Amino acid sequence: MDEQTSDKPAKPEDELSVSNVSVQTADLEEKWERFARKLSRTSKSKRKAKRNKSIWNFQNKIILFTVVLFIIGVIIWTLLWLFIVQAENKDALYFVGLFRVANIEFLPEYRHKESREFLSVAQNVQQVMNLVYTKSTFSKFYKQSIVSDVSNNNNGGLLVHFWIVFVVPQAKGQVFCEDCIAAILKDSIQTSITNRTSVGSLQGLAVDMDSIVLSVGLRSDYSSTTGAGTNCIYDLHADQLHQHFPLDISTTSGRMICYFKLIALVGYLIRLSVASIHIEADNCITDSLTIYDSLMPIKNKILYRICEPTNAFLSFVSTNNLMLVTLKSTQVRKVKEFHGYFEVIPQEKCGKAILALGSTGFEGRIMSPYYPSYYPPKCICTWTFQTHQKTLGIALRFHNYTISEKSIKGCEHGWWKINEHMYCGYYIDHQTIFRVASFMVNIEFQCSSKLSEQPLLVEYGSYNISQPCPLGSFECHTGLCIQRSRRCDGINDCFDESDELFCDVPKQSCNTSSLTQHPSIFCDGINDCEDGQDEQYCTESIPCTNNTFKCSNNICFRKQNARCDGIIDCLDRSDESNCSCGSTKYNSGHHRIVGGSETQEGEWPWQVSLRFAGVAYCGASVISKEWLLSAAHCFQGNRLSDPRIWTAHLGMRTQGKAKFVSTLRRIIVHEYYNSRNYDYDVALLQLSTPWLDTMRWLIQPICVPPTTHRVHTGEKCWVTGWGQRQEADDEAPAVLQKAEVEIIDQTLCHSTYGIITARMLCAGMMSGKRDSCKGDSGGPLSCRSKGDGKWFLTGIVSWGYGCGRPNFPGVYTRVSNFATWIHKYVPSVF
Secondary structure, three states, rough: OHHHHHHHHHHHHHHHHHHHHHHHHHHHHHHHHHHHHHHHHHHHHHHHHHHHHHHHHHHHHHHHHHHHHHHHHHHHHHHHHHHHHHHHHHEEEEEEEEEEEEEOOOOHHHHOOOOHHHHHHHHHHHHHHHHHHHHOOOOOOOOEEEEEEEEOOOOOOOOEEEEEEEOOOOOHHHHOHHHHHHHHHHHHEEOOOOOOOOEEEOOOEEEEEEEEEEEEHHHHHHHOOOOOOOOOOEEEEEOEEOEEEEEEEEEEOOOOEEEEEEEOOOOOEEEEEEEEEEEOOOOOOEEEEEOOOOOOOHHHHHEEEEEEEOOOOOOEEEEOOEEEEEEEEEEOOOOOOEEEEEEEEEEEOOEEEEEEOOOEEEEEEEEOOOOEEEEEOOOOEEEEEEEEOOEEEEEEEEEEEEEOOOOOOOOOOOEEEEEEEEEEEEEOOOOOEEEEEEOOOEEEOOOOOOOOOOEEEEEEEEEEEOOOOOOOEEEEOOOOOEHHEEEEEEOOOOOOOOOOOOOOOOOOOOOOEEEOOOOOHOOOOOOOOOOOOOOOOOOOOOOHHHHOOOOOOOEEOOHHHHHOOOOOOOOOOOOOOOOOOOOOOOOOOHHOOOOOEEEOOEEEEEEEEEEEOOEEEEEEEOOOOOEEEOHHHHHHOOOOOOHEEEEEEEEOEEEOOOOEEEEEEEEEEOOOOOOOOOOOEEEEEEOOOOOHHHHHHOOOOOOOOOOOOOOOOEEEEEEEEEEOOOOOOOOOOOEEEEEEEEEEOOHHHHHHHOOOOEEEEEEEEEOOOOOOOOOOOOOOOOOOOOOOEEEEEEEEEOOOOOOOOOOOEEEEEEEEHHHHHHHHHHHHHH
8 A cells, every 4th residue: 555655646746747848848849839930931031032032133134124125225216317317418408599478578576586476477488388399299309498587678578588408319319400499489389471470379478489599508508597507697687877887707716607697777788898808718618708699598699709818898789688698617727807897878870861071081980880899780770971062972991891792602791782782891900992983872781690790980081983092193902092103112002912913113223222211122032123232242241231131120131141040140139030940851942843742751840731520621830839820711610610629630741640649729710811702811720739849850830921021923932731633633642742833923813813912822833733722721832031941931722713723823821911910829939
């Protein structure tokens, strides 16, 4: 029992132990379960976080991919846009023009382009233009029309200035022309047959068909005048008569392009005065000042263009109350300046009735409109003259101007109708007199329809019809009267040498007085004196006072071999001037030829071949490191006058093998060149790159003769060139040709061709066969001085009847008559 009793107390302890263990186990399980749940929750949160992170990374990738695609799309679109825009700009054609709308009155608000009134009328016109060209044959190329300006004008209504833009593949760009685009606009205007008016209906706009002007424009002008280009645009309004409104601009760097839009009161005109302009002289290729008779740069509305720097005072007058002045310089290396002003002036009536006085002589003058300004195009002047007696006629003395009968070519510088006879006017460098053998004279002068012209001054007076010149005087071909004692004295008093034509002057009996008055007769190889005194001491060294060598200032005379000996004998250094010119290692004077022959390498080192667009076109002569002399007629026309298309080939015997080639920077055609009769047929050419001294063995300048230089009948000279060898031969030789010709008597040449001016001389053979021909134009007529052996550029190949025909020698420009003109541009050659 005890054992059982003893066992009983032990059992509860074991149960307690187990119980305690169970309790601990349960606690552990509970903790484990809590841990497991926690672990499970942690694992789930991690898995969830991992899952969320994975989702987030995927979203980021999508976003990043989308952003990248967007950026790539923007880049591609931008590049595509730029490509399209560049291609569009490259193929874009711009036309600028204007027309007058008669049924819309001008409002002051139209001056402000942001105003509602301007935008309204501009949108209306643009819609009409869009409708016109989208229905035209060029519809698929048409892009847009933009109205740049609207203004009032002296003809009433509204003047609309606009741009038309086409995008055309370059291959089809040739079918677009100014007349074609303008014709589309004109054909869209409905005009009335009954009232014969030029104003018709264009989609509700009353457009004056005669006012339509349209020409090709420049992209730079389009972007600037439509607001996307330069900020140098000035709208200037003048409302006070004769008040000077200044125009001044200056820049030292960058690209300069400025527009001055000048607007005056309705019914008045604008006078622009240019005080000075400093730009680079280059035929208006990079620098120019252009004056337009409109508010837009319309080529057909150009009044005048200045391409050279000048300090001379010039003034120009508009034909309306509008004017545009543009100053452009694509590259500013030095200061470019323009100083001037404009003013409002009233319109003038040109012409009047004049009653001449009874006495002979000049008593008054008539002038071009707005004298002394350049007169505007399309002006008309009418004068009526009457004398007191029927035996007296009217004489007109033109200053730097002449008139001659009108030909089928028309008149470049205005035309004159004098008592129903038509004449053309030309600018020259001397006076002429025109006589009308009638006591009543009606004169009508119509200005050129293109550009402004130089001011014109004409004196008028009476003269005795039966005796134009007073007793004891001689009438020149120019109409001037000179004393008969001055006829055939060897001095050109008539400007056209008509006083020296048909003269057979015997050798004179020379004395000290006559030798002093005519120093040019010394040592010229011709015995002008009966006793040969003028040629007697030409090879001996004697004192200056014995007149054996004439200095250019007529101060002293030295031994003939003092020329170019390195010692200054003349006070003005003329004995040592121009000594680097006119030398060659060959003496062509010893080679007699018939017709022509091939030259040797370096024989004519001043000979130049001028190529237009790569094709041999004319010749020229080297006169300095960067200047050539040629004929003006080689550069007649818009394309031919562009120096960028020409190249000069120097040091060349065979075509294509020049030692030096340069483009032309500048072409200066003589301002008095007359395309009708080839008077003043001379032009200066400036090389873009001067030739180097190392080339002197093949390139040499020829000497430019001074004003006093004379050549005599029968003197032998040489003409060279790559022109045709026969009149009917179209093939030009590859090797430079030369032919010896002789100076033809001026009187004989005059009797063959008619009037040969003082600026011309004839050379060749009266029997024919030796002559210049087509392709030789502009090339040299080279004559060698007997004294020092220097070669002088006596003539420039100009014109003639056929090639090598009997009795029709070649006509050349007489270079000595242009010595002063050449010196103005190239002072280094004298």
